[in-house]
Amino acid sequence: MRRVILAFTLLLTLSACASRQALFTVLPNPDGSAGAVTVDDGQNSLTLDKPYAASEIVKGSAQTVAMDDAQVQQIFGSALAAQPISPARFRLYFKSDTDVMTPDSEGLYKSVFDDIKRRPVYEVEVVGHTDTTGELKYNQTLSLTRAVFIREKLIHDGLDPKSISVAGRGPLDPRVKTADNVPEQLNRRVEITVR
Amino acid sequence: MIPTEEIYILGRHLSSSIAGGLSRRDSLGFCADTIHSLRGYMHCNGRAGRAAGRYLGIATSIILIAVPFVKAQGPKIAQVKNISGQVTIVREGGNLPAKVGDLLYEKDVIQTGADGAIGITFTDNTVMSTGPNSEVSLEEYRFDSSNFNGAMLTNLRKGTLAMVSGDIARSTPGAMKVKTPTAILGVRGTRFAVQVEGER
Numbered sequence: 001m002r003r004v005i006l007a008f009t010l011l012l013t014l015s016a017c018a019s020r021q022a023l024f025t026v027l028p029n030p031d032g033s034a035g036a037v038t039v040d041d042g043q044n045s046l047t048l049d050k051p052y053a054a055s056e057i058v059k060g061s062a063q064t065v066a067m068d069d070a071q072v073q074q075i076f077g078s079a080l081a082a083q084p085i086s087p088a089r090f091r092l093y094f095k096s097d098t099d100v101m102t103p104d105s106e107g108l109y110k111s112v113f114d115d116i117k118r119r120p121v122y123e124v125e126v127v128g129h130t131d132t133t134g135e136l137k138y139n140q141t142l143s144l145t146r147a148v149f150i151r152e153k154l155i156h157d158g159l160d161p162k163s164i165s166v167a168g169r170g171p172l173d174p175r176v177k178t179a180d181n182v183p184e185q186l187n188r189r190v191e192i193t194v195r
Numbered sequence: 196m197i198p199t200e201e202i203y204i205l206g207r208h209l210s211s212s213i214a215g216g217l218s219r220r221d222s223l224g225f226c227a228d229t230i231h232s233l234r235g236y237m238h239c240n241g242r243a244g245r246a247a248g249r250y251l252g253i254a255t256s257i258i259l260i261a262v263p264f265v266k267a268q269g270p271k272i273a274q275v276k277n278i279s280g281q282v283t284i285v286r287e288g289g290n291l292p293a294k295v296g297d298l299l300y301e302k303d304v305i306q307t308g309a310d311g312a313i314g315i316t317f318t319d320n321t322v323m324s325t326g327p328n329s330e331v332s333l334e335e336y337r338f339d340s341s342n343f344n345g346a347m348l349t350n351l352r353k354g355t356l357a358m359v360s361g362d363i364a365r366s367t368p369g370a371m372k373v374k375t376p377t378a379i380l381g382v383r384g385t386r387f388a389v390q391v392e393g394e395r
Contacts, residue, residue: 020392021377027357027386035360035384041377048387057377076388078326079357082312084276086359087320121296123274123316125340169341195274195316 023075025054025067087195088115091175092150094188097134097142099149102185113157116194124164124194126150131187132171132180144168146190271298272336273317280310280327305331307354319345320361321371328393329354334374338363350374353393360384 026034028051036049041062046055054067073080090112092105101109116122128147130139147166155161174187268287275297282293285304291297293305293313305313307329314324319338325331330352338345343366349356351373364371364382373380375391 020390022375022392023390024378024380025388027388029385035382035386037383037387038381040379040381057375060377062378072388075390076326076355076357078312079324079329079355079388082277082279082314082324082326083357083359084314084316084322084324086322087316087361119276121274121276173341193320195276195320 020056020058021060022057023054023065024048024056025072026051027072028052084195085119087193090115090192090194091189092192093185094146094190096131096183096185096188099142099146109153112192112194113154113159116154116159119194122159122163122194124151124154124159124192126164126166127173127191127193128166128168129173129175129187129189129191130171131174131182131184132178133183134181136170140168140170142168143170150190150192268300268302270300271318272301272333272338273299273315273323275299275313275315277312277314277324279312281308282306282311282313283308299333301333301336303333305329305333317347317361319343319347319363321347321363322359322361323349324357326355326357329356331356343367345370347371348374351389351391352376353391355388355390357386357388358382359386 024037024039026037026048028034032051034049034051034053036047039046039048039055039057039062041057041060044062046062046064048055048064052067052069052072054065055062056065090108092108092112093102094100094105095102116124126147128143128145128150130143130146132139134142144166145168147168151161151164151166154164171187174184175189176184176186178184178187275293275295278293278295283306284291284293284297284299285306286300286302299305299315305315305325307313307325307327309327311327311329312325314322316322317336317338318340323331331354332350332352334350335346335348338347340362343362345363345367347363347370349358349372352375356373358373360371360382364384368383369381371382373382373389375389377391380387380389
């Protein structure tokens with residue numbers, strides 16, 4: 001009897017070893033939506049496109065597997081706890097032909113500053129833009145001036161200069177496409193990326 | 196007061212423009228305009244006199260010449276944002292303990308100990324974090340922030356990985372992949388996790 005039990009236990013242990021080689025799972029976005037991934041095991045390709053859609057590789061072959069938040073926390077809890085604050089993007093707008101912000105953007109500036117400041121370490125990219133009124137070279141300078149203005153304001157308010165970069169794209173990367181020499185407030189802006 | 200900060204920024208911008216794949220002439224052309232504009236800006240502001248403008252001109256000319264000789268490892272591709280426990284970066288055969296704020300480069304390998312975990316963000320705004328007993332190689336990464344073109348291949352050799360994809364995956368189908376010993380993951384977006392069993 002004991003020999004049978006021993007053999008059975010050994011068999012169970014052996015089958016547990018022939019187990020999962022890899023696991024892939026889609027996770028939900030904060031709003032409950034999800035993207036998609038494809039799992040290619042060399043023979044077949046599987047698409048996972050719902051929250052908690054998951055696939056495991058066993059003996060080199062991909063098969064779907066059930067997944068839920070509890071299992072995700074158990075397997076990936078440490079990795080998820082180390083996940084950085086998501087990057088954020090902001091736009092601030094300027095009055096025509098100036099590096100002076102519109103009143104609305106003056107108000108928005110504080111929330112941009114606060115978003116950056118809450119991060120233990122940050123990288124900020126400020127890219128300035130103009131509309132198509134005026135000359136190209138002038139607008140290249142103006143767009144860079146806008147970016148530099150924002151950078152200097154952020155530094156003055158306490159941020160680290162080495163963590164903020166600037167660039168100017170002139171009128172070449174509009175938010176709203178227009179013909180030449182068309183004033184457009186939505187293009188007179190800086191785009192700020194924070195991560 | 197002294198325009199050294201602007202020079203530093205311009206230098207970084209130059210190296211990332213050139214590394215981003217723009218032709219050297221394009222990037223130098225753009226930057227020559229930018230430098231010209233910057234000198235113009237400084238001059239017009241009255242904060243810097245002609246002497247400073249000349250200094251800026253000389254210093255930026257030095258940067259323009261120096262940039263092609265930057266280190267072989269290429270531009271930074273990511274920054275470490277979170278660390279807990281023991282985490283090591285393996286680079287060009289050497290080991291460095293990882294710290295918050297460290298910059299990461301293509302070909303870097305991240306290793307976490309039994310208590311280790313790390314979170315990083317890439318220049319395309321992809322977010323990646325790794326749990327304990329893991330090894331991840333940043334095998335391939337290139338990204339041009341002016342047009343969002345790029346490619347990314349991360350190799351999870353063992354352990355756990357959680358990612359939120361960024362601009363590379365969003366802009367180009369098939370451009371972001373995660374490799375494991377038994378399968379390759381193609382990423383269309385957005386949040387996902389991967390576990391690879393290690394050697395026993």
